[in-house]
Amino acid sequence: MTSRQKKVWAISAWVVLHAILLSIGLWTPWKVDSNLYSVLPDAAEFKNISEAENALSVRSARNLTVLLGHESFDEAKAAAESLDSAFASDSALAETRLKVDESTMQQMRDFFFDYRYVLQGPDVRALLKNDDAAAVRELALQKVYGAFSLADLTRLQDDPFLLGAESFDYFTFHSPMMAGRFSLRDGVLAAEDSSVVYVMWSAALAEGTSSMASDGHVLQRLDRVLDSLQGVHQGLRVEKSGVPFHSYESSKNAQSEVAWISGVSVVAILLLLLWVFRSPIPIVCTLASIGVAVCAALSGTWAIFGSIHVFTFVFGTSVIGVSIDYAIHFFTERHNIFKGLLLGFMTTELSYVALTFAQFPLLRQMAVFSIVGLASSFATIMLLFPNLPLPVRQDTLPARLPGKFLAVYEALDRIVARRFAKVALLVVAIVALVPGILQLDIHTDMRSLYAMSDSLKRSEALNARLNNLGISANYLIVEGASVEELLQNEERLALRLESAKADSQVSGYLATSTYIPSVSVQRETFGGVQKLFRSPAYAELLKDLNLDSATAGGSSILAADTAPVFLTPDSKLPGSFNSIIDMLWIGKVGERFYSAVFPLHVASGFDVQKVAEGMPGVFAVSKMENVNATLTALSRLALLLVGAAYLVVVIVLALVYGFRQAIKVIRAPVIACLFIAAAFGYFGISFNFFAIVGVILTLGIGIDYTLFFKEGGSRNLKTTLAVMLSAATTLFSFGTLSLSSFVPVSTFGLSVLLGILCCFLLSPLSRR
Amino acid sequence: MSRVFLACLLLLACSAFADVFGRPLTAETKSALLQSLTVLTTSPLTVGEFKQVRTIKKLNREFVSTGFFAIDRQSGIVWDTHKPFASVFWVGDDAMVQFDPARNTKKTVSVKENPVFAEFSKTIQSVFSGNYGELERNFKIYFKKKGDAFTVGLVPKESAVARVVASIVLEGTKELDKVKITDGDGNPVVYEFSAHGHFQDLESVDGAYRDIAQMFSKLKAK
Numbered sequence: 005m006t007s008r009q010k011k012v013w014a015i016s017a018w019v020v021l022h023a024i025l026l027s028i029g030l031w032t033p034w035k036v037d038s039n040l041y042s043v044l045p046d047a048a049e050f051k052n053i054s055e056a057e058n059a060l061s062v063r064s065a066r067n068l069t070v071l072l073g074h075e076s077f078d079e080a081k082a083a084a085e086s087l088d089s090a091f092a093s094d095s096a097l098a099e100t101r102l103k104v105d106e107s108t109m110q111q112m113r114d115f116f117f118d119y120r121y122v123l124q125g126p127d128v129r130a131l132l133k134n135d136d137a138a139a140v141r142e143l144a145l146q147k148v149y150g151a152f153s154l155a156d157l158t159r160l161q162d163d164p165f166l167l168g169a170e171s172f173d174y175f176t177f178h179s180p181m182m183a184g185r186f187s188l189r190d191g192v193l194a195a196e197d198s199s200v201v202y203v204m205w206s207a208a209l210a211e212g213t214s215s216m217a218s219d220g221h222v223l224q225r226l227d228r229v230l231d232s233l234q235g236v237h238q239g240l241r242v243e244k245s246g247v248p249f250h251s252y253e254s255s256k257n258a259q260s261e262v263a264w265i266s267g268v269s270v271v272a273i274l275l276l277l278l279w280v281f282r283s284p285i286p287i288v289c290t291l292a293s294i295g296v297a298v299c300a301a302l303s304g305t306w307a308i309f310g311s312i313h314v315f316t317f318v319f320g321t322s323v324i325g326v327s328i329d330y331a332i333h334f335f336t337e338r339h340n341i342f343k344g345l346l347l348g349f350m351t352t353e354l355s356y357v358a359l360t361f362a363q364f365p366l367l368r369q370m371a372v373f374s375i376v377g378l379a380s381s382f383a384t385i386m387l388l389f390p391n392l393p394l395p396v397r398q399d400t401l402p403a404r405l406p407g408k409f410l411a412v413y414e415a416l417d418r419i420v421a422r423r424f425a426k427v428a429l430l431v432v433a434i435v436a437l438v439p440g441i442l443q444l445d446i447h448t449d450m451r452s453l454y455a456m457s458d459s460l461k462r463s464e465a466l467n468a469r470l471n472n473l474g475i476s477a478n479y480l481i482v483e484g485a486s487v488e489e490l491l492q493n494e495e496r497l498a499l500r501l502e503s504a505k506a507d508s509q510v511s512g513y514l515a516t517s518t519y520i521p522s523v524s525v526q527r528e529t530f531g532g533v534q535k536l537f538r539s540p541a542y543a544e545l546l547k548d549l550n551l552d553s554a555t556a557g558g559s560s561i562l563a564a565d566t567a568p569v570f571l572t573p574d575s576k577l578p579g580s581f582n583s584i585i586d587m588l589w590i591g592k593v594g595e596r597f598y599s600a601v602f603p604l605h606v607a608s609g610f611d612v613q614k615v616a617e618g619m620p621g622v623f624a625v626s627k628m629e630n631v632n633a634t635l636t637a638l639s640r641l642a643l644l645l646v647g648a649a650y651l652v653v654v655i656v657l658a659l660v661y662g663f664r665q666a667i668k669v670i671r672a673p674v675i676a677c678l679f680i681a682a683a684f685g686y687f688g689i690s691f692n693f694f695a696i697v698g699v700i701l702t703l704g705i706g707i708d709y710t711l712f713f714k715e716g717g718s719r720n721l722k723t724t725l726a727v728m729l730s731a732a733t734t735l736f737s738f739g740t741l742s743l744s745s746f747v748p749v750s751t752f753g754l755s756v757l758l759g760i761l762c763c764f765l766l767s768p769l770s771r772r
Numbered sequence: 773m774s775r776v777f778l779a780c781l782l783l784l785a786c787s788a789f790a791d792v793f794g795r796p797l798t799a800e801t802k803s804a805l806l807q808s809l810t811v812l813t814t815s816p817l818t819v820g821e822f823k824q825v826r827t828i829k830k831l832n833r834e835f836v837s838t839g840f841f842a843i844d845r846q847s848g849i850v851w852d853t854h855k856p857f858a859s860v861f862w863v864g865d866d867a868m869v870q871f872d873p874a875r876n877t878k879k880t881v882s883v884k885e886n887p888v889f890a891e892f893s894k895t896i897q898s899v900f901s902g903n904y905g906e907l908e909r910n911f912k913i914y915f916k917k918k919g920d921a922f923t924v925g926l927v928p929k930e931s932a933v934a935r936v937v938a939s940i941v942l943e944g945t946k947e948l949d950k951v952k953i954t955d956g957d958g959n960p961v962v963y964e965f966s967a968h969g970h971f972q973d974l975e976s977v978d979g980a981y982r983d984i985a986q987m988f989s990k991l992k993a994k
Contacts, residue, residue: 106931142857142872149837150870151824151851151861152896154936158830158957177881177889187891188930548856550833 011391018387022300022380029303035311053481053623056590056598060481064587066098066209068223068246069467070230073202074239081192083233083240084203090229091207096222100207103191111578112176113156117168119571121533121561122526124167125174129525132532137541140165145548162557164545165536175519180512180604181584184471195470200241202470209248223252243463253457254746261744269740273733280729281335282400289394290331293384297327301377309369316370323377325705325737325756326352329730330385333712335394336401336726342386344715347660348708349382351653355704358649364638370697374704406724413768434675440682448635448692449628474511474605478612478626481590482599487573490597491522493621497601500615504603511605516573516588519581523570530568537562600625639696646700650674653707661714669714672766673706679762680755694748698738698755705734706763710770717771724768731764792925792941797913805904805915808922811944812902815970818843819981820947822851823964829957840984841965843900844974848893850988862991863893869991878991899926899940899951911940920945 072087074080088102105111116123124132131139144166147155155169163169185195186204193204213222234240277287301323305312330349333341356378359371420426456464468474482497484490494517501513521529536542537558546553553559560566573589590598603612616624650670657666677699684691709727716723738760741753797805812818819842826835839853848864860871868889871878883890898906907913907926910933914925926940935956943950951963971977977985 106935109935139875142874145857146859146870146872148826148835149824149857150853150859152863153826156955156957157826157828157835158959160828160831160833188933190929191931549835 014387014391018383021383022296025300025303025376025380028307029299032303032306032310034306052483052594052596052598053625056481056483056593057625059590059593059598060600065247065251066211066213067206068209068244068248069204069206070226071202071204071241071243071245071463071467071470072233073197073200073241073243074237075200077189077194077201077203079237079240080194080201080203081190083237084192084205086233086236087205087229091222091226094222094225096210096213098208098210100205102203102205104188104193105579106191108578108580112580113168113172115578115581116172116175117159117163119569120163120167120171121530122568123175123521123571124171124529125178127174128167128170129529129532132529132536135532135535135539137536137539140167140536141541141545141548143170144545148549160549161551161555164542164549164551164556164558167533175581179584180473180514181580183473183511186470197466197470202241202243202466221252223248243466244460245463245467249460250456253460257745261746265740265744269736272736276729276732276736277332280402280725283395285394286331286335289335289389290328293331293381293389294324294327296384297323297377297381300380301373304376305369305373308372309365312373313366313369316366316373323374323381325701325734326378326708327381327384328733329705329708330381331389332729332733333726334385334389336729337716337722338390340715341712344708344712345382345385347657347715348711349378350656351707351711352704353378354652354656355646355649355700358645358652359642359700362638362641362645364634364641367638367642401722401725403721403725406721406728409728410721410724410768413771434678437678437682440685441678443685443688444681444691445685445688446636446640446691446696447632448639448694449632449690475514476510476603476606476610476612477628478606478624479603480601480612480616481623481625482601483621483623484597485595487597488523490599490621491517491520492524493619494599494601495522495525497615497619497622500619501601501603504610504615509607509610510603513601513603514584514588515601516585516599519584520571520573520575523572526570527568534561635693639691639693642700643696646703650703665714668770669710670707672710672763672770673703673759675766676702676706676759676763680759683758684755689751689754692748692751694752695755698752698759701756702759702763705730705760706767709763709767713767713771720771723771727764727767731760734760735764792914792916792923793927793939795914795916795925797915801915801917804917805913805922805924808915808917808924808944809902809904811922811946812843812900812948813845816845817971817973817977818947818968819971819977819984820968821966823966824853824961825964826959826961828959830959840981842974842981842984842988844988845901847974847988847992848897849900850984850991852984852987860987860991862988863896864992865893865897868893871991899942900948 070087072080072083074083084102088100091097092100094100128140128143131137144164147153147166147169148157148160155166155173157166159168160166185197186193187195189201195202195204209222218224230242234242274287277290278284281287302312305316330345333345353375356371356374360368360375362368362371420429480497482490482494484493494515498513498515498517501510501515504510505512517525542558543553545551546556573585573591577585588600588602590600592598603610603615606612612624612626616622654663654666654670657669660666661669680695680699680702681691684695689695709731712723712727716726735757738753738756742750742757744750744753795801819840822839822841824837826837827833828835837853837857838855839851841852842850844850848862851861853859853861858873860869860873862869862871865883867883868881869878870880881889883893894906895910897903898910910930911926911928914927916923916925922942922944924942926942928934928937928939938954938956938958939952940954941950941952942948943952947968948965950965952960953963954960967980969977969979969981971981971985974985974989
């Protein structure tokens with residue numbers, strides 16, 4: 005094969021390889037997964053629950069509340085009215101709520117009257133079950149003759165036992181939703197706190213409205229209107245609460261941060277490369293290599309997993325880091341780099357291959373993304389770049405700086421000439437790291453990764469205090485093959501929650517079946533009511549109340565052909581009832597039905613997992629705990645697997661260089677990782693998932709430095725320059741991330757910054 | 773014939789009550805109102821007999837009950853209904869209790885945990901104990917005075933509340949004699965009070981009111 009044929013073959017191989025990968029990527033629908041549940045291990049039940057949970061959180065994540073507070077109620081109300089009129093017809097909002105419908109009470113009364121034979125609270129159901137008709141009669145008489153009864157007696161003829169009123173009393177006045185401090189005032193909901201009256205205005209984002217910050221976003225406009233209202237109503241307080249505000253604020257901060265962080269690092273890297281190469285060609289080629297590698301990685305991941313998780317993007321930055329390094333090495337040395345690059349490529353890939361053995365889909369996805377991206381980058385350097393006419397002069401490359409850098413190590417070699425002294429120095433350095441490593445807290449807590457702004461924190465606390473609902477972050481999702489099975493599962497769960505309530509573990513709970521019992525319970529209630537009307541207590545009651553037995557309500561329910569009208573989630577519900585069911589009922593997901601049950605005001609020892617234990621169709625959603633535990637386990641496993649991969653790397657390197665030299669090669673990245681761990685330990689920073697991703701990245705990138713030095717020889721200035729440039733670009737790009745206010749990003753950035761810096765400083769020690 | 777007579781009596785009574793709503797409270801009449809309310813505010817504990825007449829217009833029916841009441845400025849109000857059915861109702865600052873003496877069972881609602889009941893309890897207590905601040909916060913106030921006789925009209929400021937309780941009228945001279953609560957459908961409940969007795973506290977109650985005082989103490993102790 006001629007040299008020209010070889011070139012054509014190599015370029016064709018590169019083109020075919022990437023064309024296949026990219027066409028797969030274009031053919032597969034692009035899907036980005038931001039669901040935290042995806043980090044959990046594969047299990048069919050989790051997938052279903054995840055979908056149900058998603059449906060629920062998508063709905064609740066659209067709701068937002070603004071409390072407008074003022075010492076004067078009239079001022080607060082006027083501000084709320086102005087706000088409502090500004091947004092009532094805004095297409096970005098599905099609805100706004102300020103005024104309370106005056107007919108609410110009557111709607112509720114009508115509803116409970118209509119369903120009085122099937123819908124009763126537990127007290128009346130127990131009386132019916134025990135055939136205690138006399139007690140039900142006495143309840144009715146108390147309502148008629150007792151003091152301050154709010155019972156509507158206009159339907160006494162139709163409902164002599166006042167079952168509608170009894171049901172209304174139980175569900176309206178005993179509802180946990182009534183526990184809040186908000187009350188009706190002049191047609192709006194208002195609550196007082198520290199001499200300030202707050203008027204509640206709430207809204208829901210329309211389905212097409214994203215929570216992410218953008219120009220002209222409805223929340224930006226809302227802020228402007230609120231600012232102007234604060235100008236008009238002096239002393240007006242504005243307290244915002246709800247997921248959209250958090251998403252908007254974080255994305256707004258992230259956008260401005262990403263803009264300046266990436267701006268600074270890109271400009272710095274470009275200037276550095278331009279100064280070194282004095283030509284735009286290496287820069288354009290490096291950027292192209294990165295672009296192609298990232299596209300290939302995305303395509304490969306999409307093709308294998310169907311979607312890509314946002315966490316994979318974070319890990320995927322390793323592809324960028326390594327691609328830059330490969331390109332820089334190519335443009336600084338061009339020749340005699342094959343062995344170093346190949347070994348670097350193989351050892352890094354081995355680390356990632358090890359991760360694919362994990363049972364965590366996320367870890368496998370991260371590994372595949374990196375494997376494909378790195379392979380693409382390696383192919384570009386090996387197959388494409390050497391065969392393209394890329395005129396880059398190497399005689400103009402700066403030599404003074406790498407020379408000075410190497411001189412420091414040569415001086416060090418002279419000072420610590422004896423092998424014993426070198427080993428002793430190394431041991432002292434490692435021992436110095438031990439106390440830090442011992443203080444290390446390997447733990448991921450997603451809650452600590454999101455730092456809420458003070459104003460949002462204050463608003464959320466005020467809202468929680470005024471609403472006083474105490475919805476737990478850990479809740480339960482109930483599943484059933486049918487609506488009936490689901491509601492029966494809920495009722496079984498409710499028994500457990502009732503006993504938790506009796507033990508003061510919870511103050512109560514919100515469940516659909518409380519308001520819409522299963523047909524089985526409704527049928528039992530209907531049967532009990534029929535027995536009630538057949539009992540002597542009915543005749544006595546008619547006599548007590550002097551009611552006409554011929555026209556009294558009992559005649560209809562006792563008729564042979566009377567069929568109960570059951571209440572279902574599809575029944576027409578009054579507005580205030582509907583808002584509770586909206587919050588709880590998820591509905592059909594796939595082939596099954598789902599609902600959420602929320603424990604309220606949980607005590608510190610309450611364990612939602614324990615409540616769900618052994619209950620078919622009931623799943624505890626301790627989302628944060630699950631995700632945190634999984635990410636912690638994931639981090640430990642990833643470290644173990646990479647550790648195992650490094651053993652294989654040592655074996656491979658030992659075959660190439662011999663055992664002692666192999667240890668010398670891995671020494672720098674391993675010490676760098678210990679250095680990261682020690683630094684996190686000394687500073688008391690949680691060694692979380694994102695820090696460990698940084699460690700893995702250091703192991704992957706750092707070993708290349710030592711290999712390049714090893715292959716480059718003891719006085720190779722071009723190798724030194726290449727490693728210096730690689731380290732500088734990595735430190736610029738990842739180091740600036742450590743300045744981010746978004747904790748996962750800054751932790752990751754700090755970890756890589758410390759690791760790469762340490763590895764870079766130690767890597768010349770491996771040169772021949 | 774008797775029904776027509778009863779209706780005429782009712783109309784007369786209603787017109788007397790309705791009259792007060794033509795006289796909103798003014799700065800000039802406020803001091804007279806506060807003076808009249810002292811009837812409700814001076815005694816630490818008022819006990820007496822009541823007659824409750826609940827009228828349901830749609831059914832053209834009246835439901836009458838009688839019993840004893842006690843208004844304690846410290847502990848709230850007890851309504852001890854004797855006829856035609858025995859039941860006890862206590863509205864306190866912390867709880868509302870429905871007691872069934874026949875079965876010795878009681879249903880308690882914690883007022884502190886439920887703002888609706890808290891509001892209800894506060895409103896009832898403000899009406900019967902003449903707490904002007906609370907009345908002024910929740911109601912539009914009307915007032916009429918003729919000699920010793922006074923009439924206070926209360927209309928809820930909250931229109932949604934007015935759909936349940938349209939108005940309250942208090943009538944009195946040296947004592948609170950009558951309270952009429954009309955619901956949103958125009959059905960009135962009239963409370964007539966008689967045989968008032970005033971005491972320092974429950975322990976000092978004697979005579980005919982010992983029973984209700986003991987009942988009150990028992991409920992408080994439970």
